[in-house]
Amino acid sequence: MLQNQNRRWIGSCAVALATLAGCGGGNPMITSPTTLRAAAQRHGLVVGTAADSGHFSEAQFTSVLSTEYSDLTPENQMKFGPIHPRPDTDPNPYDFAGPDALVAFGVAHKMKVRGHTLVWHSQLSTWVTGGGFDATQLSTILRSHIATVVGRYAGKIFAWDVVNEAFNDDGSIRSTIWYDSPGIGFSGMGTRTIEQSLNWAHLADPKAKLFYNDYGAETQNSKSDAIYAMASDFKGRGVPLGGVGFQFHVDLGFNNTGTLDSVKANFARFAALGLDIHVTELDIRLSDFSAGSLAAQADLYSKLIALCRTQPAVKLVQTWGFTDKYSWIPYFFSGMGWALPFDADYGKKPAYTAMFNALTAP
Ligand code: G3I
Numbered sequence: 569m570l571q572n573q574n575r576r577w578i579g580s581c582a583v584a585l586a587t588l589a590g591c592g593g594g595n596p597m598i599t600s601p602t603t604l605r606a607a608a609q610r611h612g613l614v615v616g617t618a619a620d621s622g623h624f625s626e627a628q629f630t631s632v633l634s635t636e637y638s639d640l641t642p643e644n645q646m647k648f649g650p651i652h653p654r655p656d657t658d659p660n661p662y663d664f665a666g667p668d669a670l671v672a673f674g675v676a677h678k679m680k681v682r683g684h685t686l687v688w689h690s691q692l693s694t695w696v697t698g699g700g701f702d703a704t705q706l707s708t709i710l711r712s713h714i715a716t717v718v719g720r721y722a723g724k725i726f727a728w729d730v731v732n733e734a735f736n737d738d739g740s741i742r743s744t745i746w747y748d749s750p751g752i753g754f755s756g757m758g759t760r761t762i763e764q765s766l767n768w769a770h771l772a773d774p775k776a777k778l779f780y781n782d783y784g785a786e787t788q789n790s791k792s793d794a795i796y797a798m799a800s801d802f803k804g805r806g807v808p809l810g811g812v813g814f815q816f817h818v819d820l821g822f823n824n825t826g827t828l829d830s831v832k833a834n835f836a837r838f839a840a841l842g843l844d845i846h847v848t849e850l851d852i853r854l855s856d857f858s859a860g861s862l863a864a865q866a867d868l869y870s871k872l873i874a875l876c877r878t879q880p881a882v883k884l885v886q887t888w889g890f891t892d893k894y895s896w897i898p899y900f901f902s903g904m905g906w907a908l909p910f911d912a913d914y915g916k917k918p919a920y921t922a923m924f925n926a927l928t929a930p
Contacts, residue, residue: 604636604920604927613885614639615927616640616680616884618643618888619640620670632910639674639886640673642670642683642684650666650691651663683718684729684848687731696745703750703752703755706745710746710765714769714772727777728769729779729780730778733782738790739794741759741761763807766808766809767808769808777810777811779810781812781814783815786814789830812843812845819852820854820861823867835875846885847885848886849888853901853904857905865917866922869909870926874929888908893913
């Protein structure tokens with residue numbers, strides 16, 4: 569609790585200094601925050617969003633992104649398929665233009681940049697999935713991929729989702745090309761593939777915070793138990809795991825005391841390991857955009873932000889996009905949408921106001 573109070577005090581000082589007001593002196597010039605990023609900064613929190621640089625030609629998109637958020641992550645552009653579309657034998661195996669533009673935007677607007685993601689079973693290049701490679705070849709491919717991508721952005725990307733969604737809901741390891749089909753050499757050996765990936769990423773940028781990221785692990789359940797066991801093992805053996813990302817793709821059914829209490833207890837056990845916690849992909853999908861649904865959505869956004877504020881290990885809260893105009897939800901959940909804090913015309917929804925109020929509440 570004391571640590572939390574200190575963090576808040578330091579955050580307040582930073583905001584006050586930034587506004588040329590003194591800290592703790594009762595200076596009447598201290599300004600109230602008017603954006604999510606300024607409000608979050610008061611609590612030492614970073615508030616971010618996924619974005620892809622393909623939308624940077626849209627003035628409203630870049631204006632909201634740079635004004636409201638202090639962090640961004642590529643929604644798709646750094647995944648294996650988009651960033652490494654051609655084999656290493658090709659003279660030009662990587663496509664860095666989009667990711668470079670995203671990182672440059674972040675640097676230009678004093679935003680943190682999260683990397684997403686290096687080892688995932690989805691959005692892979694067909695030259696990898698269809699290449700017929702054996703474990704030794706796949707290991708070489710993955711090692712080189714991680715070294716190249718992490719190395720390129722060393723010093724600019726502060727945290728990486730090194731491994732994404734490697735567990736099944738029952739806590740077993742998902743069968744993937746990297747794990748056991750055929751894998752990179754650790755098939756059937758539990759979390760060794762994840763450990764190896766973290767070690768390779770650490771070699772490429774020793775200063776980056778390295779994360780394991782997953783969905784459906786927000787509460788205490790079989791999947792989060794398995795991630796916790798892995799994290800505990802890694803921390804005990806010095807494997808360079810710096811934090812765990814909890815995605816939070818949820819619906820209104822998430823809004824009940826039992827669920828939120830379980831999130832709190834789950835966060836507490838990961839925090840006790842000395843890990844950072846990032847809320848990495850928050851969105852709250854709706855089946856309609858009635859005033860009642862938007863209000864219920866706002867209430868859940870508010871409760872989740874308030875919950876994050878009670879846990880000092882939560883350093884960052886990121887939504888998966890910020891405008892309903894570009895949310896992934898309607899394409900993956902038929903009939904659903906309206907999941908983000910800004911509507912499709914960049915208007916602030918009740919969800920935005922709820923987030924802002926939860927960040928500015930004493
Ligand atoms: O870029 C092509 C475009 O050229 C083509 O015309 C179009 C036709 O469908 O597809 C475009 O690619 C799509 C890509 O998003 C970019 O919009 C892919 O089909 C589509 O599958 C892809 O979906 C992404 C999804 O990951 C892939 O699994 C979503 O945008 C992205 O939001 C989503 O993000 C994931 C996180 O990385 C991990 N956690 C879950 C989260 C939601 O699924």
